[in-house]
Amino acid sequence: MAETLTPDLCVIGAGSAGLSVAAGAVQMGASVVLIEKGKMGGDCLNYGCVPSKALLAAAHRMESIRTARGLGIAAEPALDFAAVHKHVHEVIAAIAPHDSVERFEGLGVTVISGAAKFTSPRTVEVAGEAAGRTIKPRRFVIATGSHAFVPPIAGLSDVPYLTNETVFDLTDLPRHLIVMGGGPIGCELAQAFRNLGSAVTMIEAAKILPKDDPDLAAVVRARLIGEGVTLHEGAQAMAVARDIAGNAGGVRIILQSGAAVTGSHLLVAVGRRPSIADLDLRAGGIESTAKGITVDAGLRTGNRRAYAIGDCAGGPQFTHTAGYHAGIVVRSALFRLPAKANHGIMPWVTYTDPELAQVGLTEAEARKHHGENTRVLTAAFADNDRARAERTTEGLIKVIVSKKGHILGAGIAGPRAGDLIQPWVLAMSNKLKIGSMATVIAPYPTLGEINKRAAGGYYTPTLYSPRTRALVGFLKRFG
Numbered sequence: 001m002a003e004t005l006t007p008d009l010c011v012i013g014a015g016s017a018g019l020s021v022a023a024g025a026v027q028m029g030a031s032v033v034l035i036e037k038g039k040m041g042g043d044c045l046n047y048g049c050v051p052s053k054a055l056l057a058a059a060h061r062m063e064s065i066r067t068a069r070g071l072g073i074a075a076e077p078a079l080d081f082a083a084v085h086k087h088v089h090e091v092i093a094a095i096a097p098h099d100s101v102e103r104f105e106g107l108g109v110t111v112i113s114g115a116a117k118f119t120s121p122r123t124v125e126v127a128g129e130a131a132g133r134t135i136k137p138r139r140f141v142i143a144t145g146s147h148a149f150v151p152p153i154a155g156l157s158d159v160p161y162l163t164n165e166t167v168f169d170l171t172d173l174p175r176h177l178i179v180m181g182g183g184p185i186g187c188e189l190a191q192a193f194r195n196l197g198s199a200v201t202m203i204e205a206a207k208i209l210p211k212d213d214p215d216l217a218a219v220v221r222a223r224l225i226g227e228g229v230t231l232h233e234g235a236q237a238m239a240v241a242r243d244i245a246g247n248a249g250g251v252r253i254i255l256q257s258g259a260a261v262t263g264s265h266l267l268v269a270v271g272r273r274p275s276i277a278d279l280d281l282r283a284g285g286i287e288s289t290a291k292g293i294t295v296d297a298g299l300r301t302g303n304r305r306a307y308a309i310g311d312c313a314g315g316p317q318f319t320h321t322a323g324y325h326a327g328i329v330v331r332s333a334l335f336r337l338p339a340k341a342n343h344g345i346m347p348w349v350t351y352t353d354p355e356l357a358q359v360g361l362t363e364a365e366a367r368k369h370h371g372e373n374t375r376v377l378t379a380a381f382a383d384n385d386r387a388r389a390e391r392t393t394e395g396l397i398k399v400i401v402s403k404k405g406h407i408l409g410a411g412i413a414g415p416r417a418g419d420l421i422q423p424w425v426l427a428m429s430n431k432l433k434i435g436s437m438a439t440v441i442a443p444y445p446t447l448g449e450i451n452k453r454a455a456g457g458y459y460t461p462t463l464y465s466p467r468t469r470a471l472v473g474f475l476k477r478f479g
Contacts, residue, residue: 002132005110007031009333010124010137012116012279015042016319017310018143019099020326026108030334033135034104035126037115041099042145043164043311044319045092051168052188053351054091058084059195060353063227070391079197081173088168118284121303139305139333142286142293143322144279146272146311155240159251161266164189174198174265178253180237181269182208184350187220189267191352194229201230201261203237203253209350212411213362219395219413220352232261240266274312289314297340298332299325307333316346345428349418354395357421360409360428366400370408375401377434379454381414386445390415397454399424405433405458416447423451434458 009025011018014036026032039046065077097103101111114128116135124140126133148163150156162170164185175198179190182204194200202208202224208231209217225231236256243252243262253261274292281287285303287294292314299307309325311317324341331339347359366374377399381387395414401407410424427437437455442448462468 002134004134004136005033007033007110007135007137009033009139009141010035010116010135011141011143012124013042013143013145013275013310013312014040014099014104014111015143015145015310015322016044017145017322017326018042018141019104020323021141021143021309021329022104022109023107024326024330025334026104028330028334031110032108033110033112033137035112035114035116035124035135037113037128040101040104041096043147044322045095045099047165047168049319050092050095051088052164052185052192054088055084055168055192056188056351056353058087059192063195063353079173081196082171084196085168085171115278117278118280118286120283121285121305124284137305140284140303140307141329141333142276142279142301142306142308142312143310144275144312146317147275148268149271149273150268151237151270153237153240156268159240159242159266161240161251161268163268167267170265174263176201176250176263177265177267178203178251178261178263179267179269180253181271182206182210182231182233183269183271184209184348186267186269187224187350187352189269190229191224191227194224194227199230199263200228201232201263203232203235203255203261205234205236207233209356212350212356212358213364213398215363215396215398216356216358216411216413219354220350220356223352223354223394235259272311272317274314276312298338299328299341300332315341316343316348318346318348321346345425347421347425349421351418354392354414355417356411356413357417358409358411359421359425360407361400362409362411363398363400366408370402373402374408375403375458377401377454377457379450379457381447381450383453384445384447384450386447386449387415389445397450399434399454401434401458405435407432407434407437412450414447414450420447420451423448 008030009032011022011034022032022034062077065075104111114126116124118124123136177193177198177200179186179202190200190202237253238256239254241252243250250264251266286301292312293308295308295313301308307329310322328339331337350356379397381395382393387393392415397412400409407428412420434455440452442452
């Protein structure tokens, strides 16, 4: 039966971004319709952050046992990959109720299963089980996320391959996994499967982790190679075929150099694309590009009734970005308050071991924008007593400041980098200068002391200068 719903908000997509808006808005008194054609929880819960970190937890734990000889512990772990698979999916199942239809309906959200499609700037219709329903809200929030990009490489469509949406369904450990792509997803999963016992080959057309500081990426690169990952950088894949002769059911990758890489499984992790193709955005008066929906600083589209947030808006593709965007939209759509997104303080973390974290500008970006007004402060984990005690001394921190002490960015490659970056996010968010970090009292011995040590380096040239020595010498004369 045809039905028209007229809520305050129509949220399209039940991933991290959409769920955050729906939950916040309905609890503040707004009426909300939430439309989702796939799984509640979206990519993060089902195919992204949650399963990947669960898999990495098992892999890192296995590697830590294997490498504990330096601590006086000799052991060789045994793998039960079926149990690892079970662990990953138990973690998903444990979190799923928080993102479920039942929870959101209990909050008062009207949840519709189906595919949304704009029919005008004011309306969307729903296909699927809810066909015939028309939604005419006061405001739209598009939060449809993104999906794995599959490059147009000759023969790829003719061979079996994995993406982040299918790799966590494996119940048998790959004998030899080829990872195509050296971004965060590629690096994390390459290390995970290598730690679990697979032979792993990575193919990257440029350099791995290209968005990160090269000095920090080098720490991750060295660890991957040290653990036995075969890495091909600057290697363009030209063709893919079945490798029936060498690996029954396996794959063969032909590189631009003419070399061939063979393996039992192929994981494609070369980037992501916004999931917007089926929305008929043009009918909704909404513009988009290959990168995503076009939005202004307040995340509004060309249709003033519609916002786009999270991955589909073409910005940083992180779950915490989705949550941040949700807060901006709630303030704007419900309270009509001016709110703008500031991606300049958006942190990100690659959860390899060691981790790599960044907020703000890298050194290269700072020198490009600020030139000679850029100072770089560094400290090594090898000089941190806690890192020495735990034999996790790989890595460093780089803090980028102006000559006047304004913090422009910070990057860390080392143990718990994702936790250690958070004080820098706080400092940049509140426009604190480097002195605020340098004067922090850090408990000893902690990894967090590395933040204070790097910050203190800002004052070293002045404190230990000839001028300071002269001043001390002068004052000594007075007893």
